[in-house]
Structures are given as C-alpha cells and as structure tokens.
Amino acid sequence: DIVLTQSPALAVSLGQRATISCKTNQNVDYYGNSYMHWYQQKPGQQPKLLIYLASNLASGIPARFSGRGSGTDFTLTIDPVEADDTATYYCQQSRNLPPTFGGGTKLELK
C-alpha cells in the first residue's frame, strides 16, 4: 500500500499562509496526472473535497486554497488563513488500490 505522511498539527496566525505537506513512499504520478487529492474535515462533519489531481480546485472552494506538487511531495496552501479554516486536512492518493489517506494535519490558530 502507498503510505502518505503528514505532520500532525500546524499553528498559524489569522491572515497568514498555511502550508500543509504530504509525502508518499511511492510515486503517484501517471500519464501526466498526479493522483493526489486534499480534503477538509471539521469536527463532527464529513470530509469535503478541496483539491483534486494535486492542483485543481474543487467546485465552490475559495481560491485561498491551492495545491501543488508531483511525484512523492505535495502541499496544500491556504492563503490567507481565516478563522473558519480550523479543521483537519487529509491528503489521499488514488494512483493504486487501495486508495490511502494521510494521517491528517490539524490546523489551529495561534
């Protein structure tokens, strides 16, 4: 299985930039696409898709969110961070079965 590694937590100030990383133990690129996706989950809620195929903004997601990366290294950036962004963020790969998730990064405000 492909293993995805995220830092457990990140604290940023309102209005600053948050950069959340996700590293995989195998390349998740295939035929020009990076099969990496990002989700936001607030306490007591279901996950919500933010970014698909590494850098594509999902429908209805504000442009403060962006994703980049390829191969084995990916980042989700939130700039500027707003109070409503406090949540846990998960990366997920779909290059190989089984699809796997990172352990999640909890974003908190300083």
Add this chain to the structure above:
Amino acid sequence: EVQLVESGGGLVQPGRSMKLSCAASGFTFNNYDMAWVCQAPKKGLEWVATISYDGSSTYYRDSVKGRFTISRDNAKSTLYLQMDSLRSEDTATYYCARWAPKGGVMDAWGQGASVTVSS
C-alpha cells in the same frame, strides 16, 4: 444539490451483522462508482470498499474482505454495505462517498453512520 444520506448504524454485538444504506439524490446515481470510507473514533480516514457504476466490479480493503459486501440498487439510487462477523475494531463512522470519474477522487460525502461493535 448532491445529497448522500446514510442510515442503519447503531450498537451491535461482536460477531453479529449490520447493514448500512446510503440514499443518493441530486445526480444520476448509475453514472458513478461509489465508495464507503470509515473513521474510527479520534482517528483518520480509511477506505473500505468501492463498487463500479453498474455493480459489476467491487474492491475491498484487506481487513474486511470476506466479511463486508458492498452493493447497490440503481433503480432505488441506493448504496449498501453489508457487514458480517463484526469486530470491535470495526467501530467507526462509515461515510458513503461518490467516486468521481476524474481520477479516483471522492467528491461528495454523506454525513456518516456510526457503528459501535461492543458486547
């Protein structure tokens, strides 16, 4: 508006069975593969199973193979997860999710159904 509504969760004894349902609306259900994802208390997300748009193909994580069965009724726009021989480690919130054609991403999620396996 895309909606996925799970039902059927609750408390069940180890070794017993439970069946979850997920009613879909707001999109053409039989055009999409569907999946179940679980989340144990205070833990991260784990994919459980996926079924193709027509039900002809199914995929499972190793820990549930032979115990869980994913199925669908396209006439009713409903996804199912039959869970047999339940174990305490199956305790989790189970989400149904729409599996988008664009690269295996889950682009819509239900609110989840809580399953507790305990005597």
